[in-house]
Amino acid sequence: MTRHEGFFQQRQPAAVLKHALLREYTKVFASTVGSQDRARPVWVIDGYAGAGAYEEPDPEGTHPDGSPLIVLKMAEGFQSKRVIKSIFIESDAAAVEALNQNVTAFRQRGLSASILHGTVEDQMPSAWASVGNDPVVTFLDPFGVAMLRDTMTGLLLSRSRDLPPSEVLLNINLEAVWRIGGNLQFVAGHVVPCPGQEGGVQRIDRFFGGTAWRQTFYDMRQEHGSAARAAEYVIENYREQIRQDTGYDSMSIPVRRRPHHEPLFLLTLFFRHPVGGYKFADAACRATRKWRETYRSQELVEFLGRQQQESLFGDSFEAETAAKDGERQEKELDAEWVQSICDNVRRINSSRLAVAPNVSLILGTTLGLAGERHIRSAWDKLAGEGYLRPRDTKKKMHYSSMERA
Ligand SMILES: C[S@@+](CC[C@H](N)C(=O)[O-])C[C@H]1O[C@@H](n2cnc3c(N)ncnc32)[C@H](O)[C@@H]1O
Structure with missing residues (x-):
């Protein structure tokens, strides 16, 4: 079994936090924008959706919900005339089949749940076309580090200020950045991947939108002797560059296995209105308690x-x-x-x-x-x-x- 195959078998406390924050924040987002123009639906796009539920039951014997069912249950319980529509993108055929089964009951009860089979890179433009100019929050939760910088800035965070909000909740895998960053070496004046590590490093290049992070990561690690600190630093740079390119602020909530452990993920919201950041921080308080x-x-x-x-x-x-x-x-x-x-x-x-x-x-x-x-x-x-x-x-x-x- 690969590390990824194990993902949907049993839910770890870190995933509990991720899902609690997704539930809390999408609800708050829908309530906040929902009071503005009730004729428009609010959309949730779940970019790396997965199967919808975990294979292994928890100690109580139930199969914990994955992000799609978290979104659908939130939408079903939402106390407003405003409709919440969801789009799930998933590239793996078996996960799509399971997801289809998991959302059937919700569709039968009248909820809107589209499933797009394919990669985020291929399917996001069509999801985006369905959303039009309606308010939308996009949740991106890839394995490792996968989201393209161009899709973030050129599509998801490209709306003008006069339009309804488009926010992005990106789960940044800090551990993957420090692990893959550890495969960099200094050769003839350049920071390059160690032999055999080119694929992983280039994936991170695409996420950051270039190779400049390599030098920064390498220097920071040399200076502080900590790959984790170097990874945090290049991610802070990334958030700052996105702010300069798009005007979007961001806020990161660290996700740890246990208190006082190094953060493994940074659940990061990109938002324009300060109330978005405020509500996200408050939602994080409820989620970390859970x-x-x-x-x-x-x-x-x-x-x-x-x-x-x-x-x-x-x-x-x-x-x-x-x-x-x-x-x-x-x-x-x-x-x-x-x-x-x-x-x-x-x-x-x-x-x-x-x-x-x-x-x-x-x-x-x-x-x-x-x-x-x-x-x-x-x-x-x-x-x-x-x-x-x-x-x-x-x-x-x-x-x-x-x-x-
Ligand atoms: C971390 S899991 C998602 C977990 C899910 N968000 C949850 O919380 O229940 C990542 C998922 O992304 C899918 N995936 C991997 N690469 C993808 C891509 N390029 N586009 C869309 N889905 C992808 C994988 O098959 C996997 O199901």
């Missing part, structure tokens, strides 16, 4: 599995204790993050700080963990300390500005 719940319950299952005999008080006692520990840890994290946001706001030291455009600065290292409720608590705390004026509780946070008292 991820913590998942690995805690996985750890419990592993712990119980390691016990040779049933623990002194029984499995249900262990489960109850673990649940209480989890709640306590969440409370501690909430308090820690609120304090960290307070410190950030004091450090920014601005007389008037608009929340949505500055959400990355306000959240700082808590980006991806803390969300709106933590910003609200931090604001109230700083107002209580006499540093900020109290917030207008009738005004939405993403339209609010923090003002010095």
Whole structure:
């Protein structure tokens, strides 16, 4: 079995985070743009769709949803007259067959779900033609690093500002960049692939839109002695170049196996309106909580599995204790993050700080963990300390500005 064949067999906590964020953000996107022109549908394009569900059941015996079913369930539960239409692109024939079966029940219940069999490179123009000028969020979740820079800038992020939004949620495989970047060498004044590694390196060239990343990666790795840090740096450059070419901002949420591990993926949203970034950060807060719940319950299952005999008080006692520990840890994290946001706001030291455009600065290292409720608590705390004026509780946070008292 190849690494890729194993992908749809069982879902890892990192995939739980990816799917939770996809669910949370597509819903928020549809609600935000859905209030504008109800006659237009909102579209979700899932570029590397996969089979729709995992082959292996989870411990509860159900087959976890893959991204297509996450999107369809979100669309089905969406409480609005506005219709959500989805397009799934998948190149593998067996996955397309499974996907067709998995979406049948949704189609029968009236949901719009088109499946395009072929590569993203070939099929995206036709998906794009169906979308027209309607609002759309495109989710791109390839194996490794595959998305072409030209398709990003020339198609998906090419809309003019007066049209409804087109946003892209790209799952960037940081690990693939550092692994393949490790196959570069310096020869006769140039950074080139080691023999036999040309294919992988050229795939990354196509993603970054040229070979310039090679030198940057090589230099950064030499300087810091860390391929992971070098990969983060070339991806930051890529995001900045996209911003310069298209005017799109971006925000990356790190996806780790466990807290304190190196991030393996960067779930990156490309957006134009600051409210998009703000809502994405808040959606990430809910999604990472779900991820913590998942690995805690996985750890419990592993712990119980390691016990040779049933623990002194029984499995249900262990489960109850673990649940209480989890709640306590969440409370501690909430308090820690609120304090960290307070410190950030004091450090920014601005007389008037608009929340949505500055959400990355306000959240700082808590980006991806803390969300709106933590910003609200931090604001109230700083107002209580006499540093900020109290917030207008009738005004939405993403339209609010923090003002010095
Ligand atoms: C990481 S998996 C997708 C997982 C899926 N998004 C989910 O969350 O359930 C990547 C999928 O992309 C498909 N694929 C690979 N290259 C592709 C291409 N060039 N165009 C479209 N699909 C491709 C693979 O067959 C695989 O099913």
